[in-house]
Structures are given as C-alpha cells and as structure tokens.
Amino acid sequence: MVLPFKHEPFTDFNDEVNKKEFEAALNKVKGELGQEYPIVINGEKIFTDDKLTSYNPGNKDEVVGKVSKATKEHIEQAMESAKEAFKTWSTWSPKERADILFRAAAKIRRRKHEFSAWLAYDAGKPWNQADGDTAEGIDFLEYYARQMIELGEGKELNHRVNEHNAYTYQAMGPGVVIPPWNFAFAIVAGTTVAPIVAGNTVLMKPSENTPVIAYKLVEVLEEAGLPKGVLNFVPGDPAEIGDYLVDHIDTHFINFTGSRATGTRIYERAAKVHEGQQQLKTVVAEMGGKDTIIVDKEADLDLAAQSIVDSAFGFSGQKCSACSRAIVHKDVYDEVLEKSIELTKELTVGNPAEENVYMGAVVNRKQFDKIKDYIEVGKQEGELAYGGKTDDSKGFFVYPTIFKDMDPEGRIMQEEIFGPVVGFAKANDFDELLEIANNTEYGLTGAVISDNREHLNRARTEFQVGNLYFNRGCTAAIVGYQPFGGFKMSGTDSKAGGPDYLHHFLNAKTVTEAF
Known part of the structure; x- marks a missing residue:
C-alpha cells in the first residue's frame, strides 16, 4: 500500500540542535x-x-x-x-x-x-x-x-x-x-x-x-x-x-x-x-514572471508589509515568483511603504556558508551587474526609498532595495530583474489595482491583501496569473498543495x-x- 502524499517538513533553525547539525553539514x-x-x-x-x-x-x-x-x-x-x-x-x-x-x-x-x-x-x-x-x-x-x-x-x-x-x-x-x-x-x-x-x-x-x-x-x-x-x-x-x-x-x-x-x-x-x-x-x-502583490484599502497592513518583504527579498529575489511590484491603494500607500521599509531594515545579509543570514549573494557577476544597472534605472524612474547598496569585494552582494512612486509602465515595473528590488506604485481604486497588476506580459504569480470579499472574488477570475494567493505572499508554492506554473509569457x-x-x-x- 502506498501512503498518501505528505509534504516534507521544514527545519526550525531556531532549535539549537538543528543549528548545530546544519553547521556540521x-x-x-x-x-x-x-x-x-x-x-x-x-x-x-x-x-x-x-x-x-x-x-x-x-x-x-x-x-x-x-x-x-x-x-x-x-x-x-x-x-x-x-x-x-x-x-x-x-x-x-x-x-x-x-x-x-x-x-x-x-x-x-x-x-x-x-x-x-x-x-x-x-x-x-x-x-x-x-x-x-x-x-x-x-x-x-x-x-x-x-x-x-x-x-x-x-x-x-x-x-x-x-x-x-x-x-x-x-x-x-x-x-x-x-x-x-x-x-x-x-x-x-x-x-x-x-x-x-x-x-x-x-x-x-x-x-x-x-x-x-x-x-x-x-x-x-x-x-x-x-x-x-x-x-x-x-x-x-x-x-x-x-x-x-x-x-x-x-x-x-x-x-x-x-x-x-x-x-x-x-x-x-x-x-x-x-x-x-x-x-x-x-x-x-x-x-519567469513580473509578480505583483495588490494591497487593498481594506486590509491587514502589517500582513501586507510582511508579505511584500518576504516575497521580494527571499533568496535575494532570485525566484520567478518573487514580488517585484507592490501596487497599493492610495489611502494606505504611505503606511504600507513605511512598514515595508522598517521590516527590510531588519534583514541580514551575508555568506550562508558561514552564517545563518536572511539573504546571501546573487548568483554571479552577470546577475550582479544586471541588477546594479536596474537600480540605476530605478533612480531615474522613481525615488529610491531604501537600500540600493551593492558590494562585490568578496561576493556578489546586492542589498534589499525599495523604490517608491514608480510609473507602472516603466522598466522597473515591467522587466524581470531577478534580484532584491521591489517597486511601489499607488492606485486610486480596486479597478486600477487590477489593471496595473495585469499590465505586464507575464502571468505567473500574484497576491491580493484584502478584507473585501467582493474584491477577492473579482480577483479570482480577473487577476491573470497561474498562481494567485489571497492574504499571503506570492512565493513558496508547495508540491501537491499549490501546483505551480503560469501563462502569458510566463510559460505553458x-x-x-x-x-x-x-x-x-x-x-x-x-x-x-x-x-
């Protein structure tokens, strides 16, 4: 008899025993x-x-x-x-x-x-x-x-x-x-x-x-x-x-x-x-993708900020599902941006082969230079709200970067960066939130942070992505739980x-x- 599928549990590295076992590995x-x-x-x-x-x-x-x-x-x-x-x-x-x-x-x-x-x-x-x-x-x-x-x-x-x-x-x-x-x-x-x-x-x-x-x-x-x-x-x-x-x-x-x-x-x-x-x-x-988290005006704003930060900066944004666009209702825009910046300030960056950090380096010189160039583009297209620092003296480190007041049609908001860079833009109402979310050639993942059931129901069909998440981040699909893949130019x-x-x-x- 074959037992039912049950996904592999994650390791808690706050447990000292697990920490020492990983250090030994x-x-x-x-x-x-x-x-x-x-x-x-x-x-x-x-x-x-x-x-x-x-x-x-x-x-x-x-x-x-x-x-x-x-x-x-x-x-x-x-x-x-x-x-x-x-x-x-x-x-x-x-x-x-x-x-x-x-x-x-x-x-x-x-x-x-x-x-x-x-x-x-x-x-x-x-x-x-x-x-x-x-x-x-x-x-x-x-x-x-x-x-x-x-x-x-x-x-x-x-x-x-x-x-x-x-x-x-x-x-x-x-x-x-x-x-x-x-x-x-x-x-x-x-x-x-x-x-x-x-x-x-x-x-x-x-x-x-x-x-x-x-x-x-x-x-x-x-x-x-x-x-x-x-x-x-x-x-x-x-x-x-x-x-x-x-x-x-x-x-x-x-x-x-x-x-x-x-x-x-x-x-x-x-x-x-x-x-x-x-x-x-x-x-x-x-x-790949150009993935968006929508934040409605009726929403848990702490959850919104945490979802954006985790989805944007996990593995230095080197995920096709990473949140590289936060589209926020104008009424809560400033608060969500500020909360996201404060959370980002807490992130640690270093060499995972030496210490338990939140972010490591990006994969190679080519990616480092590409992301660094995008950061310069972002400074022209909007305002650097936090980060923007890079360091290749020992490894290819790009620090978490947040841009605000971005043009939804600009390069930062349209092109896949594949790095720890997220752009914020504001919208006047839920119609515009959805319109901006759908304005790229990609259709991989997206998330909606909202307490408005009518809006969530609309997003279920109108948000054009293969993996859509409500009131959580747009990364971390689990095998057998969230089958993964998108349409448009995100693939088959x-x-x-x-x-x-x-x-x-x-x-x-x-x-x-x-x-």
Missing part, C-alpha cells in the same frame, strides 16, 4: 570542495579537460567544484544510450519505477542537511531557503511517484455489447531536461524525475552556474537503483550544446525552466520538424507539483477489443 561539505565531477552517459563516468567551474557566490574565489563539459559528440552518445535504455525502462511497471523515486527520496531525507549545505555553497542559498529547496526536491520525488502509480491504472471508459475499451498511458521516448540555477536541487529533481517515472529516458543539462548539486541528484538516483542510460548527465556550454539538444530528431520532449528569451527560443526551435524526425516535440516551459502553465504534470510526458492510448 556545512563543515562536511567544505571538506569536499574543489573536487572534479564527470559527465555520466549510460552509467559511465567521463572526465574531460574542458570544465565548468562553480564558485560560491558569497565568496567568489572559493571553488565549489569543477564539472566536465559535454560536447556534441557526447550528446550523440547520450542519446543513443537513452534510446537503448528506453526499450527496457518503458516496460517497467509504474510501481517499479515509482519505487526508485521512493528509495531516492528516503536517501535524500537522511542526508537532508548535507544537500542543503551544498546549496549554500553552490547556489548561495541561506539556510531556510536551502532547506526548503531540498524539501521540495523530496516532495517532487514522493508526489510524482504516487501520481504515476495512479496513472498506471488508466482511466475508465464506457463499453458496448461485445466491445471492451481501455484508456492507458505510455512513455514517449528520450527527452531533454534543462533546469535553472535558482532552485538548483528542487527544480532539477522535479523536472528530471517526472519524465523518468513516466517511463521516459532523459538527457539532463544542468545550469552552468550550479552543476555540482545537480550531479548529487544523479548520484543518489543511481544509488537508488536507476538503470544505466535512463538518466544521462550532460553539463556544458549552452551555446555549444543547447540548440543541438533541442533540435535532435530523437528528442521527444524538452522540459525547460529559465528565462523568457531562452524559453521562447526553445519553443520556436522545437516546432520545426527535421528530416528523419518521427514525432512532434512537446515543450514544457516555465519562463504546466503546473509542476500538480495532478496533470505527468501527462506532459505520456502518450494517451485507447485500445478497443471486439468479442
């Missing part, structure tokens, strides 16, 4: 920094001279690890491996495949702090954020395993006299997984194991920023008994192998999370049918961690037998 990982990691094709570990080097964002000279880079030749080898492994893996029962995920989840759970410590180094994640990332990865393994067992039963159809009809699901074939760096364990795990438990084989190209923690997932899946060739680990330069993976005639699906620019490029390229290709490619794309609304997600990696099949 950080020390353990520190002793393993600087190692070299291979490509993995058909279970074979391949080391190359050309490598990706991962650095600690909070200590930019500290090497986390060096990971071998795959070439197009390696991609061909990996695809052949995936095609061969598919022949047998696709014949395993859903329960047998799910058991691999259950075993992997148990192994990760026993080493939870260790995986989170790797996130503190590889991605610069603060303790709470790293713990949540690891917990979400466990949740994906547990949830998708259960979903596949259920789908393995097929769906009930009607029958006629002397005729039996069956509706079942079967795997597609080899596919490509391209996860991001910001949820360097959770999304890597979710996007990888979903197609695998559905019976497909995978070529996984991790982000070049966080390849070490991605390799740790490959290791644990192998330890859990995943057969050779089912998961092929092919880190590399996106410019060299990205298009090649997408264009390959044997690629059946592309599961991507990342920027709008890359996502739309993948969507376009995947639509082309190449000579020798025998299937249309499925694209699952989550491409695939709803990761939801009951429909595995359908993207399965072909539905009807079989009719006459008697």
